[in-house]
Amino acid sequence: MSVVARTLVVGLLGLGAGLGGGYWASSGDAPSPALGAAGMDAMGAASPASRLAAEISAREDAERRATAAQEQAAAVAARLRDVSDQLASARAGSELEEQAAALEVTRSDLSAARATLAATRSEAEASSLRLEEAISALESANAELVLSAERRAELERERDAALAENERLADLAAARQLEVEAARAKVEAALARRQALEDEQAVVQERLAEARTERDDLLRLASAARLDELVAELDELWPATPEKVPAMEAWIRAAQAELAGLDHDRSALARLEQRIAAGEASADELWWAQRLGRLVDQLEALLDPEHGALGGLSPSFGWGVARRIAFAETVVDRSLEDRDAREAWAESIRFARTSDDYRGLELEPQLGLLPLGPDPDSGLLEFAWLASGRATPRGPDGRLELGGDSAAVLVLVPGGRCWIGAQSRDRGGPNFDPLATDAEGPPRQVELSPHFIGKHELTQGQWLRLVGENPSRYGPGTWGGREVDLAHPVTNVSWDEATTALARHGLRLPTEAEWECDARAGASTAWSTGGDPRSLSGSVNLADRYAGANGGANWAGRLEWLDDGHTVMARVDDFRANAFGLHHVHGNVWEWCADGYQDRLPASTALVEDPLVDPQSSTRRTYRGGAYNSSALDARLVQRSSATPDAEGAALGLRIARDLQQVVD
CATH class of the missing domain: 3.90.1580.10 (paralog of FGE (formylglycine-generating enzyme))
Structure with missing residues (x-):
């Protein structure tokens, strides 16, 4: 390494040492994070005014350190430029590599100085924010002190009013107690009157129940009479033709209305029979049991599915009314209007008009009869009476094939x-x-x-x-x-x-x-x-x-x-x-x-x-x-x-x- 290069390196090293020592001498030891936190806790524990003063002092100190750091950074930058110039002039010499290494060391020192400057700026900004928060807290505390005094006065007024109201309510309660005692006496008197009325009502209800029973008995007697009328009306509901259907439907509704009381009548009759069997029945009950028994028999006979007047069969009235309705609703189609019936009647009418036996008889379709055509031997027209059974077909020889279910011909x-x-x-x-x-x-x-x-x-x-x-x-x-x-x-x-x-x-x-x-x-x-x-x-x-x-x-x-x-x-x-x-x-x-x-x-x-x-x-x-x-x-x-x-x-x-x-x- 040449003498010039060595001299340059030594100078750079001295510059770095001086720069580092000057920074820490001016700023003191770097603040510890733990120490900073403790300091902040102490500030938080102090009054708003003391916290504000501490924050102001810290801010001023941070600003001074920032200014010193800026000045030192400027000096380092100037030295760096000088070293760069020296390095440029020394590159032609044999000590160029050593000078370049010294330059890199100087650059590292400069980067560290810049980082320290940035940290100092961040700390200053944080201190500024804490200062603003401390000012706001101080203002809030002052406002709370003012409000606390007003609230205390208000609470004292409310306490005085509550004491006065309590005295008033005590007086009112005493008056109400007197009123309650008077009301209790009235209630006791009213209860006594109510009990007397309930006793009277029980007697009335008992009499009313007896009257209702008597009324029901009379109604059931009327029902028995109505049943007799319905049975008598059965003969008026013939023949089973469409014109009779409305009257037959009305009859069924009337019969069903009478049947609605059958279960009640059965129960009443059973109770009477128990009293009769026990020897406890009065003469009136014996009389009523006889008539109620007849009514129940009539209703059950009416309802009997095989022989009842609603839908059964009986020699006394023939078809039940429901059966009559079913026949009446189909007999027109079956005997007159369906296709086969129309064709059969048309042929029979033509036959009667042209036959020598009938001598031009003008035959009209007959409701309830279905033409079977002329007998092959007698030549006379024959007809099935549909109410009596199935229309009898003719066999291949033209003769009727009669069976037990055949209709009368x-x-x-x-x-x-x-x-x-x-x-x-x-x-x-x-x-x-x-x-x-x-x-x-x-x-x-x-x-x-x-x-x-x-x-x-x-x-x-x-x-x-x-x-x-x-x-x-x-x-x-x-x-x-x-x-x-x-x-x-x-x-x-x-x-x-x-x-x-x-x-x-x-x-x-x-x-x-x-x-x-x-x-x-x-x-x-x-x-x-x-x-x-x-x-x-x-x-x-x-x-x-x-x-x-x-x-x-x-x-x-x-x-x-x-x-x-x-x-x-x-x-x-x-x-x-x-x-x-x-x-x-x-x-x-x-x-x-x-x-x-x-x-x-x-x-x-x-x-x-x-x-x-x-x-x-x-x-x-x-x-x-x-x-x-x-x-x-x-x-x-x-x-x-x-x-x-x-x-x-x-x-x-x-x-x-x-x-x-x-x-x-």
């Missing part, structure tokens, strides 16, 4: 003139019958309107669907070695029962004139099959050889030449029909007629239209045709028998009839 008879009655004197005269008696004649001519008559005797199944029971002595089962089912004729039905049940549906029994003319079907002989009784074979079920061998041995007038295969009645379609397509106009079961009975037919030479002997003119009613236990003599067309309207028998049934409804011009 009505034949439309054209009407016209007919001789009824018989005589045994003139073979060439009308209706000659060598067996005829004087009571069965003389023959007379009648003219009948077109009408419907049953193709068969009414079956057990059809009667069951009308009234809900099958009264037949020989019901479904085995009788005389043959099976009997619901397609056999119903028996044990009185004239009263038959006319009542049929009238509900707009039907009736045939008159004697209709029955005989339709049974004859144009014949003038003793039987529709001819004048010889043997002509009956294949057409009748009478007392015969088979019956004699199978339970009917004691029957009088048995025909040994006849074997019809039955002891009791046969199915209603078992034997050959007459010329009008009617089965069993001879034998099987006797058939009620609408007429009152007279010993002799009225004698008349004039033409009589639609004759009928008024039923009320006689105590007996007529039946015709013979039965399974009859002889051929009793099965003649003019044979007439009679019984009281309430009579019924195991060989007595019925055939239905209906008027033809025609539009009147």
